[in-house]
Structures are given as structure tokens and as C-alpha cells.
Amino acid sequence: MKILAIESSCDETATAIVEDGREVLASVINSQVAEHQKYGGVVPEIASRRHAENIVEITEKVLADANMSLSEVDAIAVTYAPGLIGALLVGVNFAKGLSLASGKPLIPVHHIRGHIAANYITHPDLKPPFLCLVVSGGHSHIIEVKDYTEFKTIGKTRDDAAGEAFDKAARSMGFCYPGGIYIDKAAQLGNPKAYKLPIPHVDGSPYDFSFSGLKTAVINLVHNTTQKGETIDNNDLAASFQHTVCKILTDKLMLAAEHSGYKNIVVAGGVSANSGLRASLQAACKSHGYRLYLPALSLCGDNAAMIGAQAYYEYLCGNVADLSLNGCASVPI
Numbered sequence: 001m002k003i004l005a006i007e008s009s010c011d012e013t014a015t016a017i018v019e020d021g022r023e024v025l026a027s028v029i030n031s032q033v034a035e036h037q038k039y040g041g042v043v044p045e046i047a048s049r050r051h052a053e054n055i056v057e058i059t060e061k062v063l064a065d066a067n068m069s070l071s072e073v074d075a076i077a078v079t080y081a082p083g084l085i086g087a088l089l090v091g092v093n094f095a096k097g098l099s100l101a102s103g104k105p106l107i108p109v110h111h112i113r114g115h116i117a118a119n120y121i122t123h124p125d126l127k128p129p130f131l132c133l134v135v136s137g138g139h140s141h142i143i144e145v146k147d148y149t150e151f152k153t154i155g156k157t158r159d160d161a162a163g164e165a166f167d168k169a170a171r172s173m174g175f176c177y178p179g180g181i182y183i184d185k186a187a188q189l190g191n192p193k194a195y196k197l198p199i200p201h202v203d204g205s206p207y208d209f210s211f212s213g214l215k216t217a218v219i220n221l222v223h224n225t226t227q228k229g230e231t232i233d234n235n236d237l238a239a240s241f242q243h244t245v246c247k248i249l250t251d252k253l254m255l256a257a258e259h260s261g262y263k264n265i266v267v268a269g270g271v272s273a274n275s276g277l278r279a280s281l282q283a284a285c286k287s288h289g290y291r292l293y294l295p296a297l298s299l300c301g302d303n304a305a306m307i308g309a310q311a312y313y314e315y316l317c318g319n320v321a322d323l324s325l326n327g328c329a330s331v332p333i
């Protein structure tokens, strides 16, 4: 089954054609990052307008790249939630138009389910059940993936998402948006023990995260140091911050795995590209005897291939929408 997938939940307009949930026939990503960088973050209205301008062209391109016409596609999939509502609505309405014009079924896909499904493309042998750490700009969740369309969240952030903390800490260090990748690069040149940063304690669930105190500690450290006329070593601060975030994520994920009994551990979302996190999880999983699945670097950030992968499994279990499908800014997985 060949699915044409559309993703427009944030600042990437993306299309892909994916066969049977596993094989990417073509994938196109049009990133708006350079434009949003001027404002230090994503400007929702600009994002929606750019999606509206780009979506037809990148759909034509993905069909051309796959050497297919719309009539050869078996279904249309689209990210309907969560995300920026104006941005989502562009993709949802466009997908509805394609479905109406072609008579093909319309498959709604949850963005986070899509991030998890990026791993089905990278690892053809991967099947649920498994335990998944989802770390993106808007999410930090530990999720039991019981089946392709059955999920149970057992831990989540109480405040900032991991990617959000990376981006805000990066901003205080003078890096441009989105700063996660710049922290990753700087951290490779720094000493992770140079600055002592707090590991937040979260009352209640042992698998919940909190990153806002850590982020604020970085911002205050930069502010107080420069106020005194002293300089911060950005490489050392990036390494110390990244080391602390990776320790928090790794420790909680290992605890959750130990308690829940899962031996297959999967990571998803933009922050799964972080080299420190990949190394830390690799070491921890090796010492616990767990098998670790990481998405290919090209599939960590937002893309439509992951939406096409998840759409296949949504379709198999009957999750098909009619033309009243709406976008939604926030929906639990």
C-alpha cells in the first residue's frame, strides 16, 4: 500500500510516499528555519503562510521523485495533531482536498505517533511492544508502545520539553534558533564537569521530568557571570548542560524499563539526534542488556516519511477520517 503523507505541524512543510509503513519511495522537506531564526523562534502566522505557499509544489515534487501520479497512490495521510493550529490546518485542508479529488481514503496521524514510527523505517525488524522515549521541541514522554496504535504514557515533563530547554539554554549562550544542534556541537569541545548544574527532583511519578529549573540555572549563570565582567566558556557550559539533560533522560528511562520489564528501547523526536544522548543511552542499554533502537539522523526531525509509516498501521486498524477532519493543537497520544 502506497501512502502519500503530509506534515505541516510546525515549521517544516513535508511530503512523502511510503510503502507498507516501512519503505520510503520519496520524501521532500521544505524547512522554514532560516526565516524563523530572525525572530528567535517559530512565528505561527508566518509558518502557516509558508505552508500554504509551499504545499502544492512539494506534493508535485514528491510524486515526480517517486515517478507516480496521484491516481497510483492508495491513500492520503496527514498530521492532524498536535502542533500549531494554523500550520496544521493547512496540511489537513490540503489533504482533504486531495482525498476528495482522488477518492482515496484520508488517514489522520498524530505527530508523536509519527516520530515513533520513524523507527519502523530505520529498523525493518522493529515491532511493538517496546518502551519509547520521545524527546522533541514540544514533548518529553516515556511511552509504553503496546501495539502500533496502542500507547500508554507513563512519564512526561512537568514544564519544558527537552528540546525547548536545549533551545532556551542555547539562546542564553548566544546560539541562534533552534539551538539544540549548536549545543551538541559545542559540547563536543567542552568539559561536562566544568559547571555544576542542578538535577531537578520531581515529586510523585519517578518517570516524570522537569527541565525548567535546569534551563533557568543556565540562564542565571550566564547572566551573573557576564554581570561580573567575566566570560563563560560556551563549550564547557554546553557540555555541562547536555551532560545533565542526558543523565536525567537516561536514568529515568532505565528506571522505567527496569520496572516495566521492556527489553526493547526506542528513542524518537528531534532531540534523539543529540550525540550525547545517543552515546549515553547506548552505554546504559548495553550495561542493562537492553536492545536500543535509534532513528536514522535524517528521520529524527520533522518529516512526512514518519507520518506515512504510522499511517499504514492506522489504516490497518481502521483509523480513517471523513471530510469533517479537523486540526487540533493538543491531543494526547
Ligand code: KG4
Pocket: 010, 135, 136, 137, 138, 139, 162, 163, 164, 166, 167, 178, 179, 180, 181, 184, 269, 270, 271, 272, 273, 274, 275, 300, 301, 302
Ligand atoms: O521533533 P522536532 O523536529 O520538532 C518537534 O516536534 O518539536 O524537534 C525539534 C527539537 C528542537 O528543540 C531542536 O533544538 C532539537 O529538536 N534538536 C536537538 C538536536 N537536533 C535537534 N537537540 C539537541 N541536540 C541535537 N543534535
Ligand code: ZN
Pocket: 111, 115, 136, 137, 269, 270, 301, 302
Ligand atoms: Zn516533531
